[in-house]
Amino acid sequence: MAPLSPELISPRSARVSAARRLGKRNFRGKDRLFLAEGPQAVREAAGHRVDAAPTLVELFATVEAAERYADIIGAARDAGARVHLASEEVIADISTTVTPQGLVGVCRFLDTPFEDILAARPRLVAVLAHVRDPGNAGTVLRCADAAGAEAVILTDASVDLYNPKAVRASVGSHFHLPVAVGVPVERAVAGLKAAGVRILAADGAGDRDLDEELDKGAMGGPSAWVFGNEAWGLPEETRALADAVVRVPIHGKAESLNLATAAAVCLYASARAQRASGGCRSVTES
Numbered sequence: 001m002a003p004l005s006p007e008l009i010s011p012r013s014a015r016v017s018a019a020r021r022l023g024k025r026n027f028r029g030k031d032r033l034f035l036a037e038g039p040q041a042v043r044e045a046a047g048h049r050v051d052a053a054p055t056l057v058e059l060f061a062t063v064e065a066a067e068r069y070a071d072i073i074g075a076a077r078d079a080g081a082r083v084h085l086a087s088e089e090v091i092a093d094i095s096t097t098v099t100p101q102g103l104v105g106v107c108r109f110l111d112t113p114f115e116d117i118l119a120a121r122p123r124l125v126a127v128l129a130h131v132r133d134p135g136n137a138g139t140v141l142r143c144a145d146a147a148g149a150e151a152v153i154l155t156d157a158s159v160d161l162y163n164p165k166a167v168r169a170s171v172g173s174h175f176h177l178p179v180a181v182g183v184p185v186e187r188a189v190a191g192l193k194a195a196g197v198r199i200l201a202a203d204g205a206g207d208r209d210l211d212e213e214l215d216k217g218a219m220g221g222p223s224a225w226v227f228g229n230e231a232w233g234l235p236e237e238t239r240a241l242a243d244a245v246v247r248v249p250i251h252g253k254a255e256s257l258n259l260a261t262a263a264a265v266c267l268y269a270s271a272r273a274q275r276a277s278g279g280c281r282s283v284t285e286s
Helices: 014-023 025-031 039-046 063-068 070-078 088-094 114-119 134-147 164-170 185-194 210-215 259-275
Strands: 005-008 033-037 056-061 082-086 103-108 124-128 151-155 179-183 198-202 223-227 244-247
Touching (some): 014 088, 014 103, 033 164, 039 103, 063 070, 063 082, 114 179, 124 134, 124 259, 179 185, 210 244, 223 259
Parallel strands (some): 124 151
Antiparallel strands (some): 033 103
């Protein structure tokens, strides 16, 4: 392997400055680049491609991290990324975390056109409508990935997919499944319905109980769960678009569930029903 580029000493380096500014949404949008921090996210980025182009374009690593994660450094080099040894000061300057892990990657945007998601005939989708907290958005993306969802859709009223907190919270799931961004909720619902997907709005005040829906076998078909704002849930006009408004039952004394926990329960309920005997395997088989 060829030697790495010389250590970047000064945070005032042009490349460091270009990476640092990706912490701000307007620069991310202008450059169509975002930051992935830590070994798990960088490892996933190094193995990912968008339209045959490597997703990871640049990697900054401390000497210690480069030695500890030599396999990641190698994968980044194999992907064609420019790899720079950097001082801890430089990593801290680029990173948006309090305790950086020594690896910061610069990645190309990887969102998928909504039409491509529909063309794939998804069976399980998470729709984030009015979700404003980046940590919640990233965690729901991770939950959707773990539950086997085929896609995630962020509406135009939701947080930026590439916010550093969202990327960290997804723990690499950004690179695992298609995500469409900036889709108006009305368009998302109409398109999914036309593709044969049942729209389920998750709401604590829903008139249908998730357990009862499972018991009567109503969850086996293709479904898209719509999740709302952390504080005030889904507005009435969004709930009205759904085929059903479903609540997660509270069997104990808790007042409610937070967004990410409720999303995990709902997505896994659909995933289990779809995988059960007689459950839906694809839209065309339903």
